[in-house]
Amino acid sequence: MEEQNLEVKLKQMLKEEKIQLWNPPFTDDESSCDHMQALAERFAPLLRLQVPEVGGALEAIRQQAVSRGKGNKTYRESRVATLELLLPRGCSQDSNTKKHLETKLDVLVQEVVDRIGEEFGLKYIKLILNGKTLSADRPLDQQGVKNHSRMMVLKVSDAEWKLHQSEEEEKKKNQNQSLQRTQKGFQILSERDGSEDSSPFLEIADQKGNPLKIPPEEKKALILAMGFHEKGRSLMKKKQFENALSHLLQADQQFSLCGSSLLLSVDNFAVLQLDVVWCYRALEALSCLDDGRSRLQRAEECFLKCYGERRQRLLLIKGNTGREEVLFLRLYLLQSLLSYIEGNDAQARHQLSKVEALYSRLCPDSDKMAQLMSLGFTERESRLGLRACEGDLQEAAVHISNQRQEREELKQRERKKRSRRLEVIATLTELGYSRRDAARALHHADGDVDRAYEILLNSSGSFQVTEGSIEQLLYLGFQREVSEAALRMTGGDVQSATQLLLDQQGALVESPSSEEPSTSSSHSAEEDSELVNEVLEDISRHEEDYLDLTLEEESELIATMKSYLSRGHTHAV
Structure with a gap:
């Protein structure tokens, strides 16, 4: 990272002075060495670095430029690309581990691997581009390799190679399965509307827990997006970042x-x-730099819209802003990192100073945490409570107690709502409708019993499937489900329904294409239940889980950034 930072700065300085290292007097000139040395001596004090270090970096830039110029010409004329290889230490005769390879981009990665192995005496290797291992059985261009791409060559032992191959295959298989199962599970949940009493369903609520009215199609996409996001976050906690990224990008697509x-x-x-x-x-x-920059910009814009310019909207909704500040800490920290990689140290320092100020406020005091936990509060409640109340112990205890009470009141309201709903469904069932139809009608009527009754009347035409009619068919030996279906299909006429069931040998379903409805539907229901339970495990039971960052990873990155940014100030000139 430090090497990249220096390179970016030097390129910027060269650009400002309109210096082209690939042209004379720096290249193809008898005095080119003297000119390069003079340039290094001039730039080193400005960067507060040693002359040899700056000279080495300038020479690397010059060689890159010369090589790139030749590579561009070759690529234009023959479509043969030039790739930069960062070889393992000790496998090339000179100290420079960067080598170039010319190849067409439509060839399989395995072909390139074989060439590198033969040329440099490497038995088992893998190629890394932008932090990802290239698949040997796919062409270069299909995996993002372009003219002048930089690839890392990693050497692995015989045993490691075999293990890597089997692990890669297993990982790929598991990753694809995980994506498919997550999608299917949340797809099922997104299609549920709460009309099935025994089935869990998802409801999208605001920051106070009140359900939001969202058009059905948009609600489906939002539930899938949030589902993939939750799964991705769960994998991030396990440090499975590659698999997590796959799920997060799926969430982005749904959003x-x-x-x-x-x-x-x-x-x-x-x-x-x-x-x-x-x-x-x-x-x-680091190659995802441009995408990362635009994503952070979108995040900042969204936070401003959602929370208000000075978090005033958030303050109005939640009464405090302390818990959400961890999101801004991570935002500023990532902005600082990207600024540093782009060579903008001043901006990196500015963002890092904001990060450190936030960190000192948000990092929980261990003694206060212990005191709150001794009162019976959980670690998460204690951490979030202290952040919400800016470290005030007494206020945090009151705040946590109030939050607990609010959650309990919300549960009580939900219980009453459910109890009232069950009473209404029972009333409609007594009028002769099936429990399932009554529940669906009530859901579509937003809990209004009169409207639900109207919906049932309209959907069943001028007849009602009465319990008495169903019992007559049950007495004849038919199952309840097929009896209800037959009565609906015959307008409630018991004689016609009986004849229909006799013709179908008692196996009537409303979708006649299925010959064995009970077995297949039962099997499907079991699969659905398994998938739903699996994805629900990844959904945090606490609505503020995403704010409960321990800040351990952030602390490590802050320390790394400080060491990078202090380097230019401590070197002798």
């Missing part, structure tokens, strides 16, 4: 199907952008 007004009214979208860039950082995928 794009939601209306922009919805995205700007909730902070989920902004948090997702931060999580994606945090994964880039963990995977050292």
Whole structure:
């Protein structure tokens, strides 16, 4: 990272002075060495670095430029690309581990691996581009390799290679399965509307826990987006960043199907952008710099819209802003990192100073944490409570107690709502409707019993499937489900329904294409239940889990950034 930082700064200085190292007097000139030395001596004091270090970096830039110029010409004329290889230490005769390889881009990676292995005497290797291992059985261009791409060559032992191959295959298989199962599980949940009493369903609520009215299609996309995001966050906690990134990018795709007004009214979208860039950082995928920069910008814009310019909207909704400040700490920290990589040390320092100020406020005091936990509060409650109350112990205890009471009141309201709903369904069932139809009608009527009754009347035409009619068919030996279906299909006429069931040998279903409805539907229901339970495990039971950052990873990155940024100030000139 430090090497990249120096290189960017030197390139900027060369650009400002319009110096072209690939042209005379720096290249193809008898005095080129003298000119390069003079340039290093002039730039070194400005950067507060040693002359040899700056000279080495300038020479590397010059060689890159010369090589790139030749490579561009070759690529234009023959479509043969020049790739830069960063070889393992000790496998080339000179100290420079950077080598170039010319190849077409439509060839398989395995072909390039074989060439590198033969040329440099490497038996088992893998190629890394932008933090990702290239698949040997796919062409270079299909995996993002372009003219002048830089690739790292990693050497592995015989045993490691075999293990790596089997692990890669297993990892790929598991990753694809995980994506598919997550999608399927949340797809099922997104299609549930709460009309099935025994089935869990998801409801999208505001920051106070009140359900939001969202158009059905948009709600589906939002539930899938949030589902993939939750799964991705769960994998991030396990440090499985590559797999996490796959799920987060799927979430991003689903969020794009939601209306922009919805995205700007909730902070989920902004948090997702931060999580994606945090994964880039963990995977050292510095080539995703441009994408990372735009994602952080989108996150900042979304936070401003959602929370207000000075967090006033958030203050109005939640009464405090302390818990959400960790999101800004991570935002500024990632902005500082990207600024440093781009060679903008001043901006990196400015952002890092904001990070350190926030960190000192948000890092919980261990004694206060212990005191709150001794009162029976959880570690999460204690941490979030102290942040919400800016470290005030007494206020934090009161705040946590109030939050507990609010959550309990919300549960009580939900219980009453459910109890009232069950009473209404029972009333409609007594009028002769099936429990399932009554529940669906009540859901579509937003709990209004009169409207639900109207819906049932309209959907069943001029007849009602009465319990008496069903019992007559049950007495004849038919199952309840097929009896209800037959009565609906025959307008409630018991004689016609009986004849229909006799013709179908008692196996009537409303979708006649299925020959064995009970077995297949039962099997499908079991699979659905398994998938739903699996994805629900990744959803945090605490609505503020995404704010409960321990700041351990952030602390490590802060220390790293400080060491990088102090380097230029401590070197002798």
